[in-house]
Amino acid sequence: MFADAQSDPSLSEDEFDAQEPRLRTALLKAQYRQLERADRSLLIVVAGIDGAGKGAAINLLNEWMDPRHIQTLAFGTPTFDEQEHPPFWRYWNELPAKGKIGIVFGSWYVPLLLEASRKKPRPRRMTAYANAIGRFEAGLAAEGVQIIKLWYHLSARAQAKRTATLLGSAETAWQVTPADRKVQKKYNRICHAGQHIIEHLNPPYAPWTIIPSADEHMRAVCTAQTVLQAMTHRAPTPKAQVFIAPGIARRRSPDRLGQLDYSVKLDKDDYESELGLLQGRLARAVRSDAFKKRSLILAFEGQDAAGKGGAIRRITHALDLRQVDIHPIGAPMHDELMHPYLWRFWRRLPRQGRIAIFDRSWYGRVLVERVEGFASSADWRRAYAEINDFERQQTDHGAIVLKFWLAITPEEQLQRFHERERSPFKNFKITPDDWRNREKWNQYASAANDMLARTDTDHAPWHVIGTNDKRYARVHVLKSIVAALEKTL
Amino acid sequence: MFADAQSDPSLSEDEFDAQEPRLRTALLKAQYRQLERADRSLLIVVAGIDGAGKGAAINLLNEWMDPRHIQTLAFGTPTFDEQEHPPFWRYWNELPAKGKIGIVFGSWYVPLLLEASRKKPRPRRMTAYANAIGRFEAGLAAEGVQIIKLWYHLSARAQAKRTATLLGSAETAWQVTPADRKVQKKYNRICHAGQHIIEHLNPPYAPWTIIPSADEHMRAVCTAQTVLQAMTHRAPTPKAQVFIAPGIARRRSPDRLGQLDYSVKLDKDDYESELGLLQGRLARAVRSDAFKKRSLILAFEGQDAAGKGGAIRRITHALDLRQVDIHPIGAPMHDELMHPYLWRFWRRLPRQGRIAIFDRSWYGRVLVERVEGFASSADWRRAYAEINDFERQQTDHGAIVLKFWLAITPEEQLQRFHERERSPFKNFKITPDDWRNREKWNQYASAANDMLARTDTDHAPWHVIGTNDKRYARVHVLKSIVAALEKTL
Numbered sequence: 001m002f003a004d005a006q007s008d009p010s011l012s013e014d015e016f017d018a019q020e021p022r023l024r025t026a027l028l029k030a031q032y033r034q035l036e037r038a039d040r041s042l043l044i045v046v047a048g049i050d051g052a053g054k055g056a057a058i059n060l061l062n063e064w065m066d067p068r069h070i071q072t073l074a075f076g077t078p079t080f081d082e083q084e085h086p087p088f089w090r091y092w093n094e095l096p097a098k099g100k101i102g103i104v105f106g107s108w109y110v111p112l113l114l115e116a117s118r119k120k121p122r123p124r125r126m127t128a129y130a131n132a133i134g135r136f137e138a139g140l141a142a143e144g145v146q147i148i149k150l151w152y153h154l155s156a157r158a159q160a161k162r163t164a165t166l167l168g169s170a171e172t173a174w175q176v177t178p179a180d181r182k183v184q185k186k187y188n189r190i191c192h193a194g195q196h197i198i199e200h201l202n203p204p205y206a207p208w209t210i211i212p213s214a215d216e217h218m219r220a221v222c223t224a225q226t227v228l229q230a231m232t233h234r235a236p237t238p239k240a241q242v243f244i245a246p247g248i249a250r251r252r253s254p255d256r257l258g259q260l261d262y263s264v265k266l267d268k269d270d271y272e273s274e275l276g277l278l279q280g281r282l283a284r285a286v287r288s289d290a291f292k293k294r295s296l297i298l299a300f301e302g303q304d305a306a307g308k309g310g311a312i313r314r315i316t317h318a319l320d321l322r323q324v325d326i327h328p329i330g331a332p333m334h335d336e337l338m339h340p341y342l343w344r345f346w347r348r349l350p351r352q353g354r355i356a357i358f359d360r361s362w363y364g365r366v367l368v369e370r371v372e373g374f375a376s377s378a379d380w381r382r383a384y385a386e387i388n389d390f391e392r393q394q395t396d397h398g399a400i401v402l403k404f405w406l407a408i409t410p411e412e413q414l415q416r417f418h419e420r421e422r423s424p425f426k427n428f429k430i431t432p433d434d435w436r437n438r439e440k441w442n443q444y445a446s447a448a449n450d451m452l453a454r455t456d457t458d459h460a461p462w463h464v465i466g467t468n469d470k471r472y473a474r475v476h477v478l479k480s481i482v483a484a485l486e487k488t489l
Numbered sequence: 490m491f492a493d494a495q496s497d498p499s500l501s502e503d504e505f506d507a508q509e510p511r512l513r514t515a516l517l518k519a520q521y522r523q524l525e526r527a528d529r530s531l532l533i534v535v536a537g538i539d540g541a542g543k544g545a546a547i548n549l550l551n552e553w554m555d556p557r558h559i560q561t562l563a564f565g566t567p568t569f570d571e572q573e574h575p576p577f578w579r580y581w582n583e584l585p586a587k588g589k590i591g592i593v594f595g596s597w598y599v600p601l602l603l604e605a606s607r608k609k610p611r612p613r614r615m616t617a618y619a620n621a622i623g624r625f626e627a628g629l630a631a632e633g634v635q636i637i638k639l640w641y642h643l644s645a646r647a648q649a650k651r652t653a654t655l656l657g658s659a660e661t662a663w664q665v666t667p668a669d670r671k672v673q674k675k676y677n678r679i680c681h682a683g684q685h686i687i688e689h690l691n692p693p694y695a696p697w698t699i700i701p702s703a704d705e706h707m708r709a710v711c712t713a714q715t716v717l718q719a720m721t722h723r724a725p726t727p728k729a730q731v732f733i734a735p736g737i738a739r740r741r742s743p744d745r746l747g748q749l750d751y752s753v754k755l756d757k758d759d760y761e762s763e764l765g766l767l768q769g770r771l772a773r774a775v776r777s778d779a780f781k782k783r784s785l786i787l788a789f790e791g792q793d794a795a796g797k798g799g800a801i802r803r804i805t806h807a808l809d810l811r812q813v814d815i816h817p818i819g820a821p822m823h824d825e826l827m828h829p830y831l832w833r834f835w836r837r838l839p840r841q842g843r844i845a846i847f848d849r850s851w852y853g854r855v856l857v858e859r860v861e862g863f864a865s866s867a868d869w870r871r872a873y874a875e876i877n878d879f880e881r882q883q884t885d886h887g888a889i890v891l892k893f894w895l896a897i898t899p900e901e902q903l904q905r906f907h908e909r910e911r912s913p914f915k916n917f918k919i920t921p922d923d924w925r926n927r928e929k930w931n932q933y934a935s936a937a938n939d940m941l942a943r944t945d946t947d948h949a950p951w952h953v954i955g956t957n958d959k960r961y962a963r964v965h966v967l968k969s970i971v972a973a974l975e976k977t978l
Contacts, residue, residue, distance in 0.1 A: 021913060021914060024913075024914035025913040025914045027914075028914055028917055032917070055806075055809075055810055058810060059802065059805065059806060062802075063802065064914070066917055067798070067815070067817065068817040068819065072810055072815070074809075074810040074811040074812075074813075075811065076809075076811035076812070079569075079570070079840070080568075080569035080570065081568070081569065081570045105810050105811065106811055169765070170765075170766060170769070171761070171762055171764075171765025171766055171769065172765055172769075173769065174768065174769030174770075174772045174773060174807075175769075175772075177776075272660070273660055275660075276658070276659075276660025276661055277659060277660055279660075279663065280659070280660065280661075280662065280663030281663075283663045283664075284663060287666075309556070313548065313551075313552065316548065317544075317548060318663075320544075320563075320565075321544055321547060321561055321563040321594050322563040322564065322565040322594065322595055323563075323565070324563075326556070326561070328556065328557040330557065334823075335824075351568070424510060424513075424514040425510060425513035425514045425516075425517055425553070428517055428521070428555055
C-alpha cells in the first residue's frame with residue numbers, strides 16, 4: 001500500500017509553480033463555502049513516518065487557507081487534567097464547530113501506533129484501541145464531522161538523507177530532535193504499524209490517504225489536493241448497523257413505568273432519621289481516600305414535577321459544595337448546536353474525586369428530542385449505542401455512573417402543577433411547555449420505556465423510582481447512591 | 490463591627506413564615522429582571538466563621554431563586570491546572586455571563602484570610618494579597634460585575650453549641666468534619682482576620698455585609714434581603730483614579746512610530762542564515778528544562794499588512810506544534826461580550842512549559858475599540874492600568890511576556906494592499922475594513938503611541954519594529970524573543 005510513496009516521487013519546481021495558485025485559490029474558496037454553510041466541520045488527522053514533514057504540511061495548510069478558521073489541535077503527553085478523564089475526553093473537548101477545520105496532530109492513533117510498533121503488539125490492546133477509534137470516528141461522522149486521515153510517508157533512505165542534510169548545517173541541525181534519531185531505527189516497525197492501521201481503520205466516512213513526502217513539493221500538492229477533495233465532496237454517512245444497541249432488536253419494550261408501584265410511602269419521622277443517616281454515609285463515602293481515584297456521575301430524568309430538584313438538593317446537602325457540580329440541562333445553546341450532540345456532556349464530566357449531577361441529561365436525545373421531533377429518527381435511534389459507549393468510557397476510567405428515572409402518575413402531576421401555579425414563588429417552575437408535554441404523556445412514557453430497555457446496563461444502571469411520595473423517593477435515591485458507592489469503594 | 494452578630498440574634502418561626510413568601514417572590518422577580526436586561530452579572534462572595542452555615546445559605550439561594558441561572562463557584566485547593574496559572578486565573582475562568590448569578594465559595598479571600606489568621610501575619614504578604622484583591626474587584630466592578638460579599642458570623646458559644654448539637658445525633662454527626670473542630674480553637678484569630686479584611690477591603694462597589702448566623706431563620710432572611718437589595722440597586726462604579734497607569738499623566742506621548750527607522754534592510758543570504766540560527770536557539774530554549782516552569786506569551790500588533798502573519802510563522806516553524814497555541818483575535822463573539830473584557834484573554838493563557846501567540850491581542854481595547862468608538866472613553870482609559878496589571882500577574886507567575894508592534898509606512902502599506910488584491914489567493918486578506926482603517930492612519934498611530942507610552946513596562950516590554958523590509962522584521966522579532974528567553978532561562 002505504501003508502494004507509490006516508497007519510491008519517493010517528486011515534483012519539479014515548475015510543475016509545482018503551475019499548480020500552486022490554482023490549488024490555493026480553490027482551497028480558500030472551498031473553505032469559505034464550508035464556513036458559510038456551517039453544516040459540518042472537517043477534521044484532518046495527520047500521522048505518518050517521523051521526519052516526513054508533518055509539521056511543515058500543517059504549516060502549509062495554515063498558510064494556504066485562512067488560518068483564522070483553522071484550529072491546530074496538537075496533543076502531546078496527556079496533562080494531569082487529561083489523565084483524570086477518559087482517553088477521548090481531550091479530543092471531544094477540542095472538536096471544532098461546524099464550518100471550521102481542525103488539524104489533529106498527536107491524534108487518537110498515537111496509542112494504537114505505539115502499541116502496533118512494539119516488538120510484540122498485544123492483540124487484546126490492539127483490538128480495544130481499534131474498536132474505540134472505530135466507534136469514535138463513526139459517531140463523529142454521523143454527527144456531521146467529516147474526517148480525513150493523512151499518512152505522510154517516505155522511504156527509509158529518504159528519511160536518513162533528510163536527517164543527514166539537516167544535520168549538515170548549523171542553521172538546520174536543531175530541527176533533528178533526539179527522538180528523531182531513535183525513530184529512524186524503528187522505520188520498519190512503524191511502516192508495518194501504519195499499514196496495519198490503514199488496513200483496519202479505513203471506513204469510507206473516515207478514509208486514509210497516503211501522502212508521498214520525500215519531496216516537499218509533492219507533499220504540498222498531495223496534501224492540498226486531498227483536503228480540497230474532502231471539502232468539495234460530501235463523505236458517506238456511516239451505516240445504521242454500526243450503532244446497534246443491545247436489546248434494540250426487541251420490538252416492544254417492557255412497560256417498566258406502567259408496572260411501577262406508586263403507592264409506597266414513608267412517614268415523616270422515619271424519613272428524617274433515614275435521610276440523616278444516609279446523608280452521613282454518602283458524606284463519608286465521597287470523603288474517603290478510595291473515592292479520590294473515582295468520580296460520581298448522577299443523571300436525573302423523569303416527568304415534569306416528579307421531584308428531581310428536591311431529590312438533588314437532598315444529595316447536595318450531604319456534600320461539600322467544592323466537590324460537586326450541578327448541571328441543569330436545557331435546550332442546547334448556539335455553540336452546542338454547532339458541535340456533535342454529546343460534546344456538551346463530555347465537557348461537563350467530573351475529574352477524579354469529584355461529583356457531577358445532571359438535572360436532565362444526554363438522554364434528552366431519546367426523550368424530548370425524539371418525541372418533539374428535534375432529532376431525526378436516525379439520530380435518536382443511533383443514540384442508544386452512542387450513549388452506552390459514552391457511559392462505558394466513563395466507567396472504564398473509574399467513574400460510577402447512576403441514572404434515576406423519577407416517575408409520578410398523571411394525577412399526581414396535575415396536582416403538583418396546580419400547586420406550583422398557585423404559589424407566587426413556585427410558578428416559575430411551571431411553563432406552557434410543561435402543559436404541552438403532559439398532553440404527550442403516553443409518547444413520553446413509551447420513549448422512556450424504550451430508553452430503559454436499551455440503556456439499563458450493568459456498568460451504568462437505571463433506578464426507576466415512583467415519586468408520588470416525595471419522602472420515599474428522596475430516601476430511595478440516596479439509598480441507591482450509597483449502596484453503589486459502598487459496594488464500589 | 491461584629492457586635493450585632495456576636496449577640497446571635499434570632500427570628501421566630503412565625504416572623505420567618507411571614508417574610509418568606511414575600512422575599513422569595515421578590516428575589517425571583519429581581520432575578521428574572523436581571524436575566525432579561527443582561528447588562529450585568531452578580532457575584533455573591535460567601536465567607537465567614539466555620540460552622541456558621543455558609544453551605545446552607547448557598548443551598549437556600551439556589552432553592553429560593555431559579556437555580557438554572559445561578560452558578561455555584563466553589564473553589565478548593567488549586568488543581569494542577571490551576572497551579573500552572575496565576576492565582577486569579579481560576580476566578581476569571583468561571584465568571585458568570587451578564588444576567589447570571591455566581592455564588593463564590595472558597596473565593597480570593599481564602600489566602601488572605603489564612604494569612605491574616607496566622608499567629609503573626611506577614612505584613613508584606615497581607616498587603617500584596619489585599620492589593621491584588623482590590624484591583625481584581627475594581628476591574629470587575631468597572632466592567633459591570635456587581636459584587637457583594639457576605640460574612641457569616643456567630644459567637645464562639647453558638648459555634649460550640651451547634652457542633653455539640655450536631656455531634657449529639659448519628660443522623661447529623663457527619664456534618665462536623667475534623668477541620669471544623671480544629672477551626673473552633675482558632676475562633677478569635679478568624680474573627681480578627683475577618684474584621685481586618687472587612688475594614689480594608691470594603692469599597693462601595695464591592696461591600697461586605699455581616700450575616701448573623703446562629704439562628705437559621707435569621708441567617709436566611711438576612712441573606713435573602715442582602716441579595717435582594719443588591720439586585721434592585723445598582724452599585725456605584727469605581728472612580729477613575731483607581732486605574733491610573735504609570736506615565737498617563739503625560740499630556741502627549743512621544744511619537745515612537747514617527748521616529749522609527751523604516752529603511753533598515755537585510756539581504757537574502759544573511760536572512761536565511763540568521764533565521765535558521767535564531768530558530769535553532771529558540772527551539773533549544775523552549776525545549777530546555779528551565780522553560781518547563783515558565784511560559785511564553787507573545788502579542789503581535791501593528792498596522793494591517795505589516796507582516797504579523799509572516800513573522801508569526803517564522804516563529805512557529807521553530808516550535809513543536811504541540812507546545813504552542815496561536816490565537817487570532819478578532820471582534821469579540823457573543824459570549825465574550827457577555828463577560829468582562831479581559832475574560833477571553835485569561836482563558837487563552839498558556840500553562841507552564843507552553844507558548845501562546847496572539848495575532849492581535851488585549852490591546853484591541855486601546856487601539857481599534859478606542860479609535861472606532863466601540864469602547865467608552867472611561868473604558869479604554871482604564872484599560873492601560875488593567876492591562877499592565879494583567880501582564881504583571883502573568884510575569885509574577887513565571888511567564889515571559891513580549892509585545893511586538895510591527896510598523897510600516899503608509900506608502901508600503903498601499904503597495905501591499907494592491908499586491909493582495911491582485912493575488913487570487915491573498916485577496917481574502919484584504920477587506921473594506923482595511924481600507925477604512927487606512928483612512929484613520931493618524932488616529933491609529935496616535936492611539937499606538939499612547940499605548941506604547943503607557944504599557945511599555947519592564948516586566949512586559951514592547952518591541953517596535955519597522956517592517957518595510959520583511960526579512961529584517963522577521964529576524965528582529967526572533968532576535969528579541971531569543972534574547973529575552975536566553976536572558977531569563
